[in-house]
Amino acid sequence: MSRTRTPVVAGWFAGDGDDFRLLGTRCRACASVFFPREEFHCRNPGCPGGGDLDEVPLSRRGRVWSFTDSRYRPPSPYVTDPELPWEPCTLIAVELKAERMVVLGQAAPGVTVADLTVGMEVEAVPGVLHEDAETIWTTWKWRPTGVTV
Amino acid sequence: MAADGGDGVSGEVAVLGVGMHPWGKWGRGFVEYGVAAARAALADAGLEWREIGSVVGADTVRGGYPGYVSGATFAKALGWQGARVTSVYAACASGAQAVNTARGQILSGLADVVLVVGADAAPKGFFRPAGGDRPDDPDWLRFRILGATNPTYFGLYARRRMAVHGDTLEDFAQVKVKNSALGTLNPYARYRKSVTAEEVAASAVVADPLRLLDICATSDGGAAVVLSSMGFARRHGAVDPVRIRAVSTVTPRYPTTVPDLPDIATDSAVAAEPAAATFRASIARAAYEEAGIGPEDLALAEVYDLSTALELQWYEDLGLCGEGEGAKLLRDGTTALGGRIPVNTSGGLASFGEAVPAQAIAQVCEVTWQLRGAAGDRQVERARVGITANQGLFGHGSAVIAVR
CATH class of the missing domain: 3.40.47.10 (Thiolase/Chalcone synthase)
Structure with missing residues (x-):
């Protein structure tokens, strides 16, 4: 059975392995970066205006701004299998130095809050959000750079 | 800064009355809590509902259409009497937006005395987004x-x-x-027990x-305030109201x-x-x-x-x-x-x-x-x-x- 791999949101990330990147947009007029991507209007009120927004890959690595986890099953539209017991899911907020912004994401499988500290370096890696009969829904995950899988 | 509470000088409005329905998990509709709070605030102010010139509702997204038009929902439940109506939504800040809307009406002279009401009936468990697939939300x-x-x-x-x-x-x-x-x-309060x-x-x-x-729970409850111009408050006999x-x-x-x-x-x-x-x-x-x-x-x-x-x-x-x-x-x-x-x-x-x-x-x-x-x-x-x-x-x- 061949299933398609489909990003949970189109256009937010691309690439495999070491080439994986989150994708934002950048204003041609003021260089502001946006993630999630802005397609039509720059949101910087100080922007001189008139600039188009181009797709731009975000830094692959950043530092942990904070972290937490979900000990209880989140409600829909988060997709879970009610037949299976809920496994806590770790969330990480990551500070990207070049972009001067903080981006949330789930941690890579197996990474728990006990493995994390604020300031630790992590990188964006491809991951699977959930799977059904036809589709493997893909997403981004944050993984400590010291960890080998 | 003016401290005399004069109309249009200090920009202050009077709090003539306040009222609440106890918080809890009562299992009834938000309108009931809101009306109970409104009646308590009116009684506290010493005013009849018919004397209110404007009603401002703080909306709930959990009560269906009546929740989105809460000002009218509360006005109808209290008995239509022709008051000006406004409904506002600003998530957790809805109540303050409602207070500010009432204040603006009073200070601009659109209304002399305004009833502000907010109430909710919360579901069990985590708050969750509105239904449907909305990838732009x-x-x-x-x-x-x-x-x-x-x-x-x-x-x-x-x-x-x-x-x-x-x-x-x-x-x-x-x-x-x-x-x-x-x-x-x-x-x-809903929880009235000391915790160690x-x-x-x-x-x-x-x-x-x-x-x-x-972490705070989600509750049922209702709260209301009656606001007025400083002039109305004086005529009403409120000598030293909270402003x-x-x-x-x-x-x-x-x-x-x-x-x-x-x-x-x-x-x-x-x-x-x-x-x-x-x-x-x-x-x-x-x-x-x-x-x-x-x-x-x-x-x-x-x-x-x-x-x-x-x-x-x-x-x-x-x-x-x-x-x-x-x-x-x-x-x-x-x-x-x-x-x-x-x-x-x-x-x-x-x-x-x-x-x-x-x-x-x-x-x-x-x-x-x-x-x-x-x-x-x-x-x-x-x-x-x-x-x-x-x-x-x-x-x-x-x-x-x-x-x-």
């Missing part, structure tokens, strides 16, 4: 992609405080200890490092630096330098500026303790202490009843649970009782100035300064 996306419930954001903020400021789990637990003790003194630090530590972790008793001197309803300034609910990322500061004050700090700052006072003038504060850790953050954002000194203020007893600046004398969200559109109005009710000297066993001595503060999803600041 940040609130839908954070659940779909991350499973990020409200408590996970509270967990992020709490962990950040521990790492940056050295706050401890014990500090967080002591916020619950303080607020639950105050809640036992408030007949409108051991009980907090023994409760289940919901979003590391926060436990069940660190609302400022209402802050500010939005953030680009670029944001803290990942706020329901966003998946902050703005980028690569092309614009962030403002010196965070969004939450700017909420209070705008209120102080409008009122012509500072944090040193406050006798009490009601803040939005969605989590225990967030209450400590508010101490700093209100300027009650320097950045990172919130836990010290708590440990010193400064924010307890009898301290220099008691915070959440009502018992806070820790004792109420959140009834979203009613909560910011309930904060004003508590400050009003305190400034009247009518807060019973939880009375703050010589209370003349109080502030309320909260933050609604999607960039809604909310703070009210009341004086007497």
Whole structure:
């Protein structure tokens, strides 16, 4: 059975392995970066205006701004299998130095809050959000750079 | 700053009446709670419903269509009498938006006396986004992609405080200890039982490092206030009413630096330098500026303790202490009843649970009782100035300064 791999949101990330990147947009007029991507209007009120927004890959690595986890099953539209017991899911907020912004994401499988500290370096890696009969829904995950899988 | 309370000089409005329906999990509709609170506020003001010139409802998204048009829903339930009607929504800040709308109508001369009502009937479990597939809705996306419930954001903020400021789990637990003790003194609170630090530590972790008793519940409840012009108040015989001197309803300034609910990322500061004050700090700052006072003038504060850790953050954002000194203020007893600046004398969200559109109005009710000297066993001595503060999803600041 061949299933398609489909990003949970189109256009937010691309690439495999070491080439994986989150994708934002950048204003041609003021260089502001946006993630999630802005397609039509720059949101910087100080922007001189008139600039188009181009797709731009975000830094692959950043530092942990904070972290937490979900000990209880989140409600829909988060997709879970009610037949299976809920496994806590770790969330990480990551500070990207070049972009001067903080981006949330789930941690890579197996990474728990006990493995994390604020300031630790992590990188964006491809991951699977959930799977059904036809589709493997893909997403981004944050993984400590010291960890080998 | 004018202190005579004259019409159109000081820009103040009078709080003629306040009323609440007790918070709880009553299993009935929001209209019932709102009407009970409205009738209590009218009775407190000594006014008949027919004398109200305008009604402003703070909307709930959980009551179907009647919740989206709550002003009319409450007006109909109280008995149509032709009053001007407005309904507003600003998530957790809805109540403050409703108060501000009423104030604007009074100060502009559109209405002399206005009834403000908010009520909610909360479902069991986590708040969740409205139904349907909406990939252009940040609130839908954070659940779909991350499973990020409200408590996970509270967990992020709490962990950040521990790492940056050295706050401890014990500090967080002591916020619950303080607020639950105050809640036992408030007949409108849902939880009226003292909680110990051991009980907090023994409760289940919901979003590391926060436990069940660190996080506020969701509740049913209703709150209402009757506001009027200072002239109406005088003619009505209210000699020395509590007055609302400022209402802050500010939005953030680009670029944001803290990942706020329901966003998946902050703005980028690569092309614009962030403002010196965070969004939450700017909420209070705008209120102080409008009122012509500072944090040193406050006798009490009601803040939005969605989590225990967030209450400590508010101490700093209100300027009650320097950045990172919130836990010290708590440990010193400064924010307890009898301290220099008691915070959440009502018992806070820790004792109420959140009834979203009613909560910011309930904060004003508590400050009003305190400034009247009518807060019973939880009375703050010589209370003349109080502030309320909260933050609604999607960039809604909310703070009210009341004086007497």
